[in-house]
Amino acid sequence: MAKRRKVGNLLALALLSLLSQQPMYPYEMAQTLKARGKDNSIKINWGSLYTVVQNLEKYGFIEVDSTEREGRQPERTTYRITEAGQAELRDWMRDLLSVPGEEASGFAAALSEAGGMHPDEIVELLTTRLTRLDAVNAAEQAGLKALAERLPRLFLIESEYQLAMRIAEAGWVRGLISEIVTGTLSGVDAWRKFRDTGEVPDVLRHLLDEEAKGRWDEAGM
Numbered sequence: 001m002a003k004r005r006k007v008g009n010l011l012a013l014a015l016l017s018l019l020s021q022q023p024m025y026p027y028e029m030a031q032t033l034k035a036r037g038k039d040n041s042i043k044i045n046w047g048s049l050y051t052v053v054q055n056l057e058k059y060g061f062i063e064v065d066s067t068e069r070e071g072r073q074p075e076r077t078t079y080r081i082t083e084a085g086q087a088e089l090r091d092w093m094r095d096l097l098s099v100p101g102e103e104a105s106g107f108a109a110a111l112s113e114a115g116g117m118h119p120d121e122i123v124e125l126l127t128t129r130l131t132r133l134d135a136v137n138a139a140e141q142a143g144l145k146a147l148a149e150r151l152p153r154l155f156l157i158e159s160e161y162q163l164a165m166r167i168a169e170a171g172w173v174r175g176l177i178s179e180i181v182t183g184t185l186s187g188v189d190a191w192r193k194f195r196d197t198g199e200v201p202d203v204l205r206h207l208l209d210e211e212a213k214g215r216w217d218e219a220g221m
Contacts, residue, residue: 010042012052016089019081023065041158061085118195119180126177133170
């Protein structure tokens with residue numbers, strides 16, 4: 001059995017999904033994706049769309065359906081999805097919908113380094129983030145409510161998901177701010193003392209000693 005490719009290009013996924021509905025030419029694909037707001041859920045590099053189309057054809061996932069020219073306009077090539085493309089699309093969808101992913105997050109990376117700043121500054125920055133999240137979430141909720149009056153919910157579920165994730169993030173950030181401010185976050189007193197005085201707390205010294213010991217053990221010393 002051939003090894004399945006891991007989904008690495010969500011634009012390719014979107015194009016396969018479009019062509020599973022009907023044949024289209026590249027410009028039509030781009031306009032349809034924009035009209036449906038797919039660039040809100042997928043990071044799309046519009047300049048690479050033609051390259052993605054060419055690669056899908058190269059691997060046999062799509063093929064030329066027809067080629068035509070209108071007047072002096074450039075020749076227009078319409079593509080359709082192949083059986084191999086349909087199978088690939090199903091495999092990708094099964095993988096993305098059933099297997100939780102671990103996407104890299106700049107926010108998570110910054111949180112892991114928060115100890116390098118004073119807790120009061122972290123609270124200030126998180127409060128700014130929370131204010132922005134709340135504003136975006138309120139606008140998105142209003143927008144979804146308006147769209148729900150004219151569109152079936154099926155066409156809104158991706159936006160619902162994104163909103164739910166941001167609402168959950170806002171709730172988590174709100175709770176973290178409260179714990180830092182009230183001093184109920186485990187380790188926050190030592191963190192604050194270290195940032196105020198430069199004195200390394202016992203818990204941090206212990207961790208540093210353990211890390212150093214681990215490096216020596218790995219080196220066989």
